[in-house]
Amino acid sequence: MGLFHCPLGAVYYEDDDCIDCGLCVANTAEEKVAASKKIREYMKSHAAPSSNVSKIAVCGKGGSGKTTTVTLLTFALKEAGYKPIVLDADESNPGLARMLGISREPKAIAELFTNPEDAEKTASGPLAGRDKFTMDDIPAEYVSGSDGIRFMVVGKIIDPFQGCGCGLAEAAREVVEKLAVKDGEVLVLDMEAGVESFGRGVERHADTILIVVEPSLESIIVAERISQMALGMGIGRV
Numbered sequence: 001m002g003l004f005h006c007p008l009g010a011v012y013y014e015d016d017d018c019i020d021c022g023l024c025v026a027n028t029a030e031e032k033v034a035a036s037k038k039i040r041e042y043m044k045s046h047a048a049p050s051s052n053v054s055k056i057a058v059c060g061k062g063g064s065g066k067t068t069t070v071t072l073l074t075f076a077l078k079e080a081g082y083k084p085i086v087l088d089a090d091e092s093n094p095g096l097a098r099m100l101g102i103s104r105e106p107k108a109i110a111e112l113f114t115n116p117e118d119a120e121k122t123a124s125g126p127l128a129g130r131d132k133f134t135m136d137d138i139p140a141e142y143v144s145g146s147d148g149i150r151f152m153v154v155g156k157i158i159d160p161f162q163g164c165g166c167g168l169a170e171a172a173r174e175v176v177e178k179l180a181v182k183d184g185e186v187l188v189l190d191m192e193a194g195v196e197s198f199g200r201g202v203e204r205h206a207d208t209i210l211i212v213v214e215p216s217l218e219s220i221i222v223a224e225r226i227s228q229m230a231l232g233m234g235i236g237r238v
């Protein structure tokens with residue numbers, strides 16, 4: 001097969017894992033399209049049963065289009081009858097609320113886990129230590145809404161000497177893990193760029209990782225790393 005890698009992992013044509021899709025021996029564009037279709041159908045019919053999609057983390061290299069993807073995905077979910085809850089977990093990007101058509105920036109949800117008056121920043125906010133919570137437990141000033149879309153922001157780094165982003169990452173992780181979504185609700189997370197959030201385990205309780213890739217080598221390398229880290233966390237839908 002030379003440099004060709006079989007998508008099903010067969011080492012050679014007619015190996016045990018080969019389904020005779022014909023991709024590695026296709027010569028024309030039509031043959032390649034037909035072979036790809038065969039592979040997709042095979043993968044679909046052999047996919048492991050998976051839970052519903054309820055927590056989607058949108059990840060990727062900086063500038064790949066995560067925020068645009070989150071915006072379009074949110075509108076599509078709403079259009080399909082779901083109740084999207086968007087969490088802006090990017091500490092620096094300021095544009096998501098505006099793109100969603102939301103004019104009021106909500107208060108930073110990190111305050112619900114860490115009391116801003118507490119100089120030590122210990123976990124002492126009203127949601128700190130809770131095993132589970134729902135959107136009903138989150139005070140109105142921490143949620144903005146527009147046309148069926150609810151929007152929350154973890155917090156932003158805006159001041160010099162504000163400190164590191166650990167508290168914000170911790171709050172994002174708490175929301176992903178402990179927010180109990182009700183029927184029809186889907187949590188969509190706009191993650192910070194790169195792999196740091198995976199290093200912190202923020203996405204661990206997401207059920208779906210959506211990696212956005214732009215056509216550059218760096219973006220593809222980051223996507224591969226994210227994919228490996230997500231699978232390593234036990235997230236099966238990447």
Ligand code: SF4
Pocket residue numbers: 006007008009010012013014015017018019020021022023024025
């Ligand atoms: S025919 Fe398809 S399944 Fe078989 S080795 Fe080639 S690419 Fe893989």
